[in-house]
Amino acid sequence: MKTLPALLLLSCLCACVEVPSGDAPAVLAPLPVESPYQGLDPGYKTEESAHFVVSAYSSSSAALYAGLCEENYSRIMQDLGLYSFVPVRPYNVVVYRDAAEFHAKTGQPEWSGGAAYGNALLLFESEGLGAILAHEMTHLVFNEFMGLSQGAAQRWLNEGAAVYGETRSNAVSAAAYLERVRQSVAPNPIPFSQMLNLAPQNEAQRNVDRWYAQVGSVVSFMIRQGGSLNFSIFLGRLRDGASLDSALSAAYSGLWPTLEALEKSWKLEVRS
Numbered sequence: 001m002k003t004l005p006a007l008l009l010l011s012c013l014c015a016c017v018e019v020p021s022g023d024a025p026a027v028l029a030p031l032p033v034e035s036p037y038q039g040l041d042p043g044y045k046t047e048e049s050a051h052f053v054v055s056a057y058s059s060s061s062a063a064l065y066a067g068l069c070e071e072n073y074s075r076i077m078q079d080l081g082l083y084s085f086v087p088v089r090p091y092n093v094v095v096y097r098d099a100a101e102f103h104a105k106t107g108q109p110e111w112s113g114g115a116a117y118g119n120a121l122l123l124f125e126s127e128g129l130g131a132i133l134a135h136e137m138t139h140l141v142f143n144e145f146m147g148l149s150q151g152a153a154q155r156w157l158n159e160g161a162a163v164y165g166e167t168r169s170n171a172v173s174a175a176a177y178l179e180r181v182r183q184s185v186a187p188n189p190i191p192f193s194q195m196l197n198l199a200p201q202n203e204a205q206r207n208v209d210r211w212y213a214q215v216g217s218v219v220s221f222m223i224r225q226g227g228s229l230n231f232s233i234f235l236g237r238l239r240d241g242a243s244l245d246s247a248l249s250a251a252y253s254g255l256w257p258t259l260e261a262l263e264k265s266w267k268l269e270v271r272s
Helices: 059-080 099-106 129-146 148-153 155-167 171-185 192-197 206-226 228-239 244-252 259-270
Strands: 015-019 045-048 052-056 091-096 115-117 120-124
Touching (some): 059 129, 059 155, 059 228, 091 099, 120 129, 129 155, 155 206, 192 206, 192 259, 206 228, 206 259
Parallel strands (some): 091 120
Antiparallel strands (some): 045 052, 115 120
């Protein structure tokens, strides 16, 4: 596997393609027997917060991650403009002891730093946990707000929002991301027609890092230049079945009435 420099987005370490849940029940701690994953060993601790049920191997860790989850949740809701959105049930977060336990019990590939299942996040203790948590949590919120079918249909937007959420989690992630955009995206942006239709199927393909960097840049641009409220209107129109051009026109008529207009405006900034 090709090793990229430290500037590589942490999102490429996350299992962001959601596990098909089929008829599986909502996942609440501990993970149910029907889950394709094994839960924590006996003796784990649980911390409940306003929007999360967090399981970890110590009370202090469970409380720490519950606080981090709420912090990320609040920021994601504000960034995406989903002020009135309320999840149907608390999100479940399971924090395994280390990468070895995570991979053994979830069956995720070695490059994966986290996974989403139903309304749950499966993670393990590591230095990069904060950024991975922000990335994966954005997927959970996006998928529940949009519906899983729309989440799949708008893969570029789903991943772009998650990358943006990741970069907002800490200064290190933000700096690494901006440098990655400068190096890999600005010199040769991917045409939007390709960006929308050629979404990678496997994040283990590390040569697709440029795609992730670009979709994150586009979402960041839309939120910064057009505002969170308009971004939520854009998402809502897409969720209701509008085309990209119609959704853009409804949310950003004075800025980008079409996808072509958005692409032109974004390119001017990213190349400056």
